[in-house]
Amino acid sequence: MKKYLERVYNGVFKENPTLVLMLGMCPTLAVTTSGNNGLYMGLTTTVVLAASNFIISALRKSIPDKVRIPAYIVVVASLVTVVQLLLEAYLPVVNELLGIYIPLIVVNCIILGRAEAYAAKNSIGLSFFDGIGMGLGFTIALTILGSFRELLGAGTIFGLKLLDSVKGLTQALDSVEPITIFILAPGALLTMAILTAIQNKLKLPSATNGSVKNSIGCGGDCLQCHGSVCTSNREQLARKAEAVADGAGKKAAAGKAKTGKEE
């Protein structure tokens, strides 16, 4: 049991996908216009992530190594379609709020990253709890970011007017206008900039200041990548293929020499 709880702890605190690993920035910035949106997006992703980790871990011995990424993508895309249809049927409000960002969960790198880095190597139970932990970490981070932006940009928290709920404050703060820019697109980038700057200042662990290496195939360090990782990966693969071909060639030659001698 302790092992499973450790996975959840790891996902929420130690390797929080948003705050520490800085993965899945697109949905993080796009949907966190309010606390509610962040919460819904987080929970939807959690469901997909836990289920995809579960299925991929269950199939990890039968998926051939060479086609594993396409296989993972198909699994994730199917799960996302299922979740989207369920939301359309039972929670149409959420579906409308998140719109195109629900199908785009497919390309959220947290999901493929966890599949590649964790689910493909570990047991079903552990992978499932890893998915739950990572998902919860994502949900918490998105909810905090969303609430922060909502509070500054609209003066509400989870849709409730904060300024009205505290009576004495109402009159004092009546003239306070919310900073609308925070719920608009530039506010998302600004919030993220402030967050990463604070992390730099306090030397908190984060992928953006290089103090945390994350374990997905490409390193996931989008800010420093410039596509160089892909090139080096490809070179490595080419070298490996050459080595294999060389080895096969030598073997064949050796085999031939042998048969020649025998003759």
Add this chain to the structure above:
Amino acid sequence: MKELIMIIVGSALVNNVVLSQFLGLCPFLGVSKKTNTAAGMGGAVIFVITVSSALCSIIYNQVLVPLNMKYLNTIVFILVIACLVQFVELVLKKYSRALYNALGVYLPLITTNCAVLGVALINVNKDYSLLKSVVNGFGTAAGFAIAIIIMAGIRERIEFNDVPKAFKGSPIVLVTASLMAIAFFGFAGLKL
């Protein structure tokens, strides 16, 4: 004709894919350190998104709709995009070495660029015809290219600036992107 121009201006400038919809943020932040690599990435994205939105639109309208399998669109689109990127890479490698050297590096990166899938889905959601889908795809990708090239230009200059210590690295890049997003709000006033 006027409608097509409006689609292009709308998708490239007013609703810029990176700065207002946050699609394709990873390459936008990752490949924008030098202007020429940014231009290469922009070119590759324009090429792939234009072709993929044509292909996805054809498949959606000619295969999925008649068979009543619209709900499969996410799965089909992501597979089409992944195959297309591989195919383009192979074709370029075989027939156009120069183009391959210029764009080849960026092609594998593009599969995971959510702008490609995003455009295909937006085309479907808005019920665009084939022509409009292609135009919308081109406009969106052009918007991406514009944004990433401007960003690279600014970043080359930031290199020589005295940035506060805590803001060095990604924070200043995000602040820059935020200011660019504010600037792009100006295009909302465009009237055609």
